[in-house]
Amino acid sequence: MKTNPLQVKLKNALRIDRAVWFVWQAGPGWAVISAVLIVFQGALPLLSLYLVKLIIDAVAALISSSSAVAETGSVSVLHVFHHLSRILSDNSLYRAAGLEEGFPLVIVYIALAGGAGLLTALSNFFSEYVKKAQALAVTDHMFSVLHEKSVSLDLAFYESPEYRDTLHRAQKEGPYRPTSIVNGLVLTGRSAASFAAVMGLLVMFQPILPLVVCASAVPGVFMRLKYSDRIYSWQKKRTEDERKAHYFNWMLTGEAHAGEFRLFGLGEHFIDRFSTIRESLRSEKLWFEKRRAAGDFIAQASAVISVFGCFVYIAFETVQGHITIGDMVMYFQAFQKGLASLNSLLSGVAALYEDNLFLSNFYEFLDVKSDIKDPDDPVCIHPAETFENSDKSSDFGGETGFKAEDLSFKYKNSNTNIINNVNFSIKPGEVVALVGENGSGKSTLVKLLCRLYDPVSGSIALNGVDIRNHSIKAYQKLISVVFQDYIRYYLTARENIWLGDIDAEENSPGIEKAAEKAGIKSQIEQFHSGFNTPLGRWFKHGEALSTGQWQMVALARAFFRDAALVILDEPASSLDVNTEFELFKKFKDLVKGKSALIISHRFSTVKMADRILLLHNGSILENGSHESLMAKNGRYAALYRKQAGQYVGTGLQA
Numbered sequence: 001m002k003t004n005p006l007q008v009k010l011k012n013a014l015r016i017d018r019a020v021w022f023v024w025q026a027g028p029g030w031a032v033i034s035a036v037l038i039v040f041q042g043a044l045p046l047l048s049l050y051l052v053k054l055i056i057d058a059v060a061a062l063i064s065s066s067s068a069v070a071e072t073g074s075v076s077v078l079h080v081f082h083h084l085s086r087i088l089s090d091n092s093l094y095r096a097a098g099l100e101e102g103f104p105l106v107i108v109y110i111a112l113a114g115g116a117g118l119l120t121a122l123s124n125f126f127s128e129y130v131k132k133a134q135a136l137a138v139t140d141h142m143f144s145v146l147h148e149k150s151v152s153l154d155l156a157f158y159e160s161p162e163y164r165d166t167l168h169r170a171q172k173e174g175p176y177r178p179t180s181i182v183n184g185l186v187l188t189g190r191s192a193a194s195f196a197a198v199m200g201l202l203v204m205f206q207p208i209l210p211l212v213v214c215a216s217a218v219p220g221v222f223m224r225l226k227y228s229d230r231i232y233s234w235q236k237k238r239t240e241d242e243r244k245a246h247y248f249n250w251m252l253t254g255e256a257h258a259g260e261f262r263l264f265g266l267g268e269h270f271i272d273r274f275s276t277i278r279e280s281l282r283s284e285k286l287w288f289e290k291r292r293a294a295g296d297f298i299a300q301a302s303a304v305i306s307v308f309g310c311f312v313y314i315a316f317e318t319v320q321g322h323i324t325i326g327d328m329v330m331y332f333q334a335f336q337k338g339l340a341s342l343n344s345l346l347s348g349v350a351a352l353y354e355d356n357l358f359l360s361n362f363y364e365f366l367d368v369k370s371d372i373k374d375p376d377d378p379v380c381i382h383p384a385e386t387f388e389n390s391d392k393s394s395d396f397g398g399e400t401g402f403k404a405e406d407l408s409f410k411y412k413n414s415n416t417n418i419i420n421n422v423n424f425s426i427k428p429g430e431v432v433a434l435v436g437e438n439g440s441g442k443s444t445l446v447k448l449l450c451r452l453y454d455p456v457s458g459s460i461a462l463n464g465v466d467i468r469n470h471s472i473k474a475y476q477k478l479i480s481v482v483f484q485d486y487i488r489y490y491l492t493a494r495e496n497i498w499l500g501d502i503d504a505e506e507n508s509p510g511i512e513k514a515a516e517k518a519g520i521k522s523q524i525e526q527f528h529s530g531f532n533t534p535l536g537r538w539f540k541h542g543e544a545l546s547t548g549q550w551q552m553v554a555l556a557r558a559f560f561r562d563a564a565l566v567i568l569d570e571p572a573s574s575l576d577v578n579t580e581f582e583l584f585k586k587f588k589d590l591v592k593g594k595s596a597l598i599i600s601h602r603f604s605t606v607k608m609a610d611r612i613l614l615l616h617n618g619s620i621l622e623n624g625s626h627e628s629l630m631a632k633n634g635r636y637a638a639l640y641r642k643q644a645g646q647y648v649g650t651g652l653q654a
Contacts, residue, residue, distance in 0.1 A: 057326030170365030188348030
């Protein structure tokens with residue numbers, strides 16, 4: 001059975017359950033108030049129309065009884081308004097016309113109409129306030145949903161261009177489309193209520209008029225649906241270009257590239273690249289907008305023709321005496337309001353279709369499934385505090401500790417393994433160093449150990465239990481890491497260190513102890529507000545730090561977490577030689593009772609480890625202490641001697 005495309009569009013436009021659920025979650029109270037206002041505002045136009053009819057008919061009746069009207073023998077629209085103005089301004093005429101008994105009723109009708117107008121204005125005021133409040137609540141809620149989903153996704157998500165496109169579309173559409181849907185629902189609901197009321201009135205006068213109203217509104221809806229599809233398809237196709245423009249903008253305005261851009265004179269080059277993409281995107285989008293504007297003109301033209309065509313019929317019925325002048329004004333205004341309400345209703349449906357179409361980008365992002373998941377029945381892990389004062393913790397199961405067996409891994413959309421059948425162990429209280437050339441897989445191995453990735457084959461076990469059988473959060477709580485690309489948090493020094501373990505007290509004395517371990521405490525205490533001083537120059541009263549000082553803060557953050565395993569990925573890359581020497585001279589004391597894995601290119605750091613793993617092309621090539629590997633005279637010994645040769649005659653050690 002062939003599916004009707006228009007039916008599909010209308011079905012998609014009306015299927016707004018997920019969006020409505022987001023709106024409800026953001027503020028149930030606002031949603032209820034908004035619904036009540038919709039019904040109330042929908043009924044008000046009908047009341048206003050009827051009161052206008054009563055006013056005009058009452059005035060016409062009074063005028064028809066006057067001598068002026070008797071002479072002409074007929075009542076025209078001009079007569080009505082002319083005499084109405086004279087009646088309101090000339091008391092003598094008012095008395096001469098004998099209107100003492102009838103005119104107070106006109107005043108009552110006018111007062112009621114004025115009251116209805118004030119009520120409409122008041123309801124519009126409340127409606128706008130509720131709409132704004134609800135929109136803000138929905139936007140904030142959508143940001144929360146976006147953030148929660150983002151931080152729950154696998155790290156691999158950020159390494160796929162396709163996934164990045166999905167994220168970019170979600171970030172662009174997610175926060176404001178539900179707000180647009182809220183406004184669309186309010187508009188559509190109000191328009192539907194008004195349309196139903198007005199159509200009921202028109203049906204009583206002439207059943208064919210509602211059909212004319214509906215027919216005149218169809219072209220506009222058709223054009224809106226047509227171009228919504230086209231713009232959606234275009235935007236999806238051009239997502240990567242939009243991301244690239246966003247990337248160039250970030251490069252041009254952020255501090256990460258500021259120095260190099262100025263030194264190499266790259267500013268104009270990337271401004272041109274950004275402008276070229278934006279000009280292309282702008283011209284293509286304007287092409288769509290021009291055609292949509294032309295379609296809107298055609299739709300509005302058909303509506304205007306319908307309005308005045310029906311006005312001819314209503315005027316004819318009035319002249320024939322079938323309806324009163326008040327009826328004529330009421331029905332004509334009803335036809336106008338009905339058409340406006342229907343246009344608003346159908347435009348609202350088309351807007352809902354468009355919003356749902358674009359919001360599907362957000363749903364696509366929310367529907368992404370993580371490969372790394374908690375087991376249905378996770379194995380319990382004892383708290384890491386039990387390792388603090390013990391070199392050999394029973395919680396590690398004696399000498400078991402961490403153990404990798406036949407571990408292999410490759411990135412998505414890659415045919416080459418980064419890690420190949422790796423086997424190693426880290427015993428309780430042991431310091432292990434991992435060395436190898438760039439690209440040998442060291443950082444990837446760390447991420448596997450942290451369970452930021454899951455291997456494609458093989459396993460990592462803790463105490464003989466595969467780490468995939470533990471809760472992700474509980475397992476990762478056992479590990480403290482300083483990554484090579486550590487983060488600079490532009491917060492206070494205290495917060496920077498506290499973020500290493502946010503379950504601890506924010507004013508924990510352990511924060512200052514961790515800073516002392518990392519060798520940064522005395523420098524922080526010299527800042528104007530000590531540990532409460534903001535770091536960096538992004539915000540007021542911040543203190544600028546050198547790259548080495550930032551790295552020491554990151555080390556303090558790692559030391560603050562009471563973890564069973566401390567992983568340092570290039571921990572001394574930004575430290576001067578003396579600071580590095582002092583830090584690692586006491587490193588074993590700093591990590592006493594814990595295990596440690598150190599990745600470094602500096603053999604002065606590496607050789608103090610209990611064991612050294614040499615990783616080459618994703619495989620463990622050598623495994624042993626510095627002395628045993630030097631005696632073996634293999635690849636490690638060659639690398640060590642090569643680096644040591646650079647320090648000959650300098651008084652420094654490799």
